Amino acid sequence: MDDLSNPVVAGLQTSGNSMLESRHEHMFPKFAPDEIDRMRRFGEIKHYDVNQYLFRTGESPAGMFVMISGRVSIEARNRPGRTEKILELGAGEIIAEVAQLSGGPALVDARATEPVEALLVLPARLRALLIADVQLGERIMRALILRRVFLIEAGAGGPCLIGHDGHPGMVRLLEFLTRNAYPHQVLDPTKDPDAQAFLKHYPCKSEELPLVVCPNGAILKNPSEADLGRALGMVPPDLEGRRYDVAIVGAGPGGLAAAVYAASEGLSVGVFDARAFGGQAGASSCIENYLGFPTGISGQALAGRAYVQAQKFGVEMIIPETATNLRCEHHPFAIELSDGRSVTALSVVIASGARYRRPNISNLEHFEGRGVWYWASPIEARLCRNEEVALVGGGNSAGQAAVFLSRYAKKVWMLVRGPSLSESMSQYLIDRIAATANIELLTCTEIVGLSGKEQGQLDRVRWRDKRTNAEVEKTIRNVFMFIGAEPATEWLSGCNVSRDSKGFVRTGTDIPPDDLLSADGASLPASLESNVVGVFAVGDVRFGSVKRVGAAIGEGATVVQQIHAFLETARTSRSGEPVQAAAA
Numbered sequence: 001m002d003d004l005s006n007p008v009v010a011g012l013q014t015s016g017n018s019m020l021e022s023r024h025e026h027m028f029p030k031f032a033p034d035e036i037d038r039m040r041r042f043g044e045i046k047h048y049d050v051n052q053y054l055f056r057t058g059e060s061p062a063g064m065f066v067m068i069s070g071r072v073s074i075e076a077r078n079r080p081g082r083t084e085k086i087l088e089l090g091a092g093e094i095i096a097e098v099a100q101l102s103g104g105p106a107l108v109d110a111r112a113t114e115p116v117e118a119l120l121v122l123p124a125r126l127r128a129l130l131i132a133d134v135q136l137g138e139r140i141m142r143a144l145i146l147r148r149v150f151l152i153e154a155g156a157g158g159p160c161l162i163g164h165d166g167h168p169g170m171v172r173l174l175e176f177l178t179r180n181a182y183p184h185q186v187l188d189p190t191k192d193p194d195a196q197a198f199l200k201h202y203p204c205k206s207e208e209l210p211l212v213v214c215p216n217g218a219i220l221k222n223p224s225e226a227d228l229g230r231a232l233g234m235v236p237p238d239l240e241g242r243r244y245d246v247a248i249v250g251a252g253p254g255g256l257a258a259a260v261y262a263a264s265e266g267l268s269v270g271v272f273d274a275r276a277f278g279g280q281a282g283a284s285s286c287i288e289n290y291l292g293f294p295t296g297i298s299g300q301a302l303a304g305r306a307y308v309q310a311q312k313f314g315v316e317m318i319i320p321e322t323a324t325n326l327r328c329e330h331h332p333f334a335i336e337l338s339d340g341r342s343v344t345a346l347s348v349v350i351a352s353g354a355r356y357r358r359p360n361i362s363n364l365e366h367f368e369g370r371g372v373w374y375w376a377s378p379i380e381a382r383l384c385r386n387e388e389v390a391l392v393g394g395g396n397s398a399g400q401a402a403v404f405l406s407r408y409a410k411k412v413w414m415l416v417r418g419p420s421l422s423e424s425m426s427q428y429l430i431d432r433i434a435a436t437a438n439i440e441l442l443t444c445t446e447i448v449g450l451s452g453k454e455q456g457q458l459d460r461v462r463w464r465d466k467r468t469n470a471e472v473e474k475t476i477r478n479v480f481m482f483i484g485a486e487p488a489t490e491w492l493s494g495c496n497v498s499r500d501s502k503g504f505v506r507t508g509t510d511i512p513p514d515d516l517l518s519a520d521g522a523s524l525p526a527s528l529e530s531n532v533v534g535v536f537a538v539g540d541v542r543f544g545s546v547k548r549v550g551a552a553i554g555e556g557a558t559v560v561q562q563i564h565a566f567l568e569t570a571r572t573s574r575s576g577e578p579v580q581a582a583a584a
Contacts, residue, residue, distance in 0.1 A: 252279025
């Protein structure tokens, strides 16, 4: 699958129609009768009459359909009140996309145009098929991924966002949907007649924009990411009381790696993330020092592949869902969620990562989402076209962002508090920044003031040279902040997990003796285990970790061996009674 574009369509250049033509053979493989016979043991035969729906948009399809006879029309609800036919599928073809790996909601309608006989393969059996039959599994997996890519690029099957380009709410929701590889369309009422007509029927105040029209007809007014995710069926409605062998909080590189390795070894795994898969790394425009990718790979592409890979092995990805508390006074552990539900787990991996710090600027919060950004994706880059921007930070993420933004912005002012980049940035990025004509590096410099227009949009930025105290003010509408990180560990307050003064989780030999809470008072925790037996930490959230994607992935792989050892011990030693494993 090395030749595939990533599942979140980062960098894909062709249009939806041209992709249908150029990748049709891979998107819509036709399976011979003997190949279908190999699939039969994984499914059951179903029949459908003319005009009967196999499934509708927003519903959870029963699984993958393998067509034996008849034809099915695949139709997308692209704009409010409109359904458009994408194509028809017939004998030997499959009806499914990536969502069917996990039983997620359908993004299109599937309607029989002739009497249909099909083999229905349920999600769990589909995953079994992918693993059991490598030849068929590769063709099916390739098709599922490419179909999601096509739907994203064509904007087919997802919600329709109605609002003005650059509106803070619009940027926020676009970022959320894009990072989660969810198809969507945008209609600007200043340019699109359909959007104008819709707002006449559903008038709303400016603060209620953007409107989100969901495929099932529900209309949301400037929703939160969590509300939109629930409306789209991204979060399982029957989550309450679920039990896992491993619960992983955080879907960055470390969390995704732990999920893939744990699930591939037969453990039941649930991954929880408040926003999107990929973490901070998912916002990196190009990672060039990751082993095996000599031309680089975007963080979103890398995370997208891991996200699909995890689902292939049966990982439940619960996004967006915020963990608010870890209760560890009893075993299994309980994780409380922001919507009031809770799940239990025999072991927990803390992979919640870290967030970029906010500099001490008095009115900074007012401009967040209105010109102040903590990531640099194509969505924000589009707002900076042919303008001057400021970027604060001297680490690798800041360097990658500066180079990326230089392709769009007229000029990138890069502000660094220290005297140089050499102590905090890889040399290849330092060299590239120096060679980029429209990036100007200002050392020993910090932002001291932000001001905006009446509408609340950032308009001017003032910075100071700490050596001379000279101040400069410029007309700048977008500032990007990449200044260090603070761990996302506030949700651990209900569990006595050892943390350093900054909040990073201590593991292994870094745990102070006074914090050791070993079950038998003698055994030492494993290298990635916290002072709470059975609770582990990987990636940026861990004290002393190397802040690199490769290191986080390595820790995610390593922690699974330690989890196995813990579970084996726990099954026979805790309270003298066996601990029952969750169902795989």
